[in-house]
Amino acid sequence: xxxxxxxxxxxxxxxxxxxxxxxxxxxxxxxxxxxxxxxxxxxxxxxxxxxxxxxxxxxxxxxxxxxxxxxxxxxxxxxxxxxxxxxxxxxxxxxxxxxxxxxxxxxxxxxxxxxxxxxxxxxxxxxxxxxxxxxxxxxxxxxxxxxxxxxxxxxxxxxxxxxxxxxxxxxxxxxxxxxxxxxxxxxxxxxxxxxxxxxxxxxxxxxxxxxxxxxxxxxxxxxxxxxxxxxxxxxxxxxxxxxxxxxxxxxxxxxxxxxxxxxxxxx
Numbered sequence: 001x002x003x004x005x006x007x008x009x010x011x012x013x014x015x016x017x018x019x020x021x022x023x024x025x026x027x028x029x030x031x032x033x034x035x036x037x038x039x040x041x042x043x044x045x046x047x048x049x050x051x052x053x054x055x056x057x058x059x060x061x062x063x064x065x066x067x068x069x070x071x072x073x074x075x076x077x078x079x080x081x082x083x084x085x086x087x088x089x090x091x092x093x094x095x096x097x098x099x100x101x102x103x104x105x106x107x108x109x110x111x112x113x114x115x116x117x118x119x120x121x122x123x124x125x126x127x128x129x130x131x132x133x134x135x136x137x138x139x140x141x142x143x144x145x146x147x148x149x150x151x152x153x154x155x156x157x158x159x160x161x162x163x164x165x166x167x168x169x170x171x172x173x174x175x176x177x178x179x180x181x182x183x184x185x186x187x188x189x190x191x192x193x194x195x196x197x198x199x200x201x202x203x204x205x206x207x208x209x210x211x212x213x214x215x216x217x218x219x220x221x222x223x224x225x226x227x228x229x230x231x232x233x234x235x236x237x238x239x240x241x242x243x244x245x246x247x248x249x250x251x252x253x254x255x256x257x258x259x260x261x262x263x264x265x266x267x
Contacts, residue, residue, distance in 0.1 A: 010165065014157045016040050016188045029196065029204045030139045033211030038218040039246060041187030043239070046226060049179060050235035059230045061180035062223045066119035067109050068184025069216065073130045075102040075186065076209045079193065080134070083202045091197050098190075106181040116227055123220050130213050137210040140203045142196075218246045218253075 042065060050058035079098040086093045114122070186193075189212065197205045222242045229238035 010161045012044055014161055016044070018157070029142065029207035030211050033208035034215045038215040038250065039222040039243070041185075041189065042183055042219065043222065043243070045183040045187060046223075047235060047239055049183065050230055050238070053176075053179075055230035055235055055238065057176050057179070058235070059227050060176035061183055062227050062230075063114055063116050063119045064109070064177050064180025065183045066116075066123040066220065066223050067114050068106060068181040069123045069219065070126050071102045071105040071109065071181065072184045072186050073126055073213070074105045075099070075190075076212060077101075077130065077133065080137075080206055080209050083197070083205065090202060091194065094197075095194065102185060106178075106184075110177060110181060116224065120220055120224060123223075124217070127213050127216050127220075134206075134210040134213070137206050138203070139210070140201075140207050142200055142204055215250075218249050221249050222246050 046058050046062060046065065049061055075098040078101040079094045082097045083090050083094040189208075193205050193208060196208065222245070225242035225245050226238055229241045232238070233241065
C-alpha cells in the first residue's frame with residue numbers, strides 16, 4: 001500500500017505541474033497563477049495526510065494550513081523581491097530566500113493557537129493585502145514556447161515529484177500543526193515558478209505570482225469544507241464535496257468578473 005501511495009503521489013504531482021506549465025505557455029502566466037491559487041498541491045497533500053494519518057489528523061492540519069497561507073504568500077513575495085533585484089543566480093538566490101522566509105513565518109505561526117474561525121480570518125485578510133502589494137506588476141505572456149522534449153518533460157517531472165514528496169513525508173515525523181503549516185508550501189506552484197523562471201523569464205514568474213491571490217479564496221472554502229467533511233464522511237467523499245464547493249465558487253467568480261468587464265467596456 002505504501003508503494004502504491006508513493007506512486008500515486010508522484011504521478012498526481014507531476015500531472016498537476018505539467019498541466020500548470022502547459023497552461024502558462026498556452027493561455028499565459030496570468031491564468032496559471034489564478035489556477036495555482038486554488039487547491040492543487042495543498043489538496044493533494046491533505047488528501048494523503050488523510051489516507052496515511054487518518055481523516056482527523058488531516059482536518060486538524062487543515063487549520064494550520066489556513067494560517068500557513070500567510071507563509072506561502074511571504075514565500076512568493078520574497079521570490080518576487082529577490083528575483084527583481086538579483087543580477088546573478090536569480091533562480092537559486094530567490095528560491096533560497098523564499099524558502100527561508102516561508103520557514104521563519106511558519107515557525108512564528110506555530111507558536112500560536114488557532115481555531116478554525118481565527119485561522120480563516122487570518123487567511124482571508126491576507127489575500128487583499130498581498131493582492132495590493134502585487135497590483136502594479138504587469139501581466140506578460142509567453143511568446144516563444146519551448147519544445148516539449150524528453151529532457152524538458154523529465155526536468156519538470158523530477159522537480160514536481162521531489163518537492164511534493166519532501167513535504168508529504170514530513171507528516172510521518174511531525175504533528176498536525178507542523179504538518180498543516182508544511183502543507184501550505186506551494187508544492188505545485190513552486191515547481192511551476194522554477195520551471196517558468198528557468199525556461200523563460202522572471203517577468204513571466206512575476207505575472208504568475210501577481211495572480212495567485214485571485215484564486216486563494218477558493219482555497220479557504222476548500223479547507224473549511226475539508227475540516228468538517230473529512231471526519232464526517234471520510235477522505236474520498238470529503239474531497240469530492242470540498243472540490244464541488246470550490247467549483248461552484250469559481251463559476252460564480254468568473255461569471256461576476258466577466259459581467260464586470262463587460263460593464264466596464266460599455267462605459
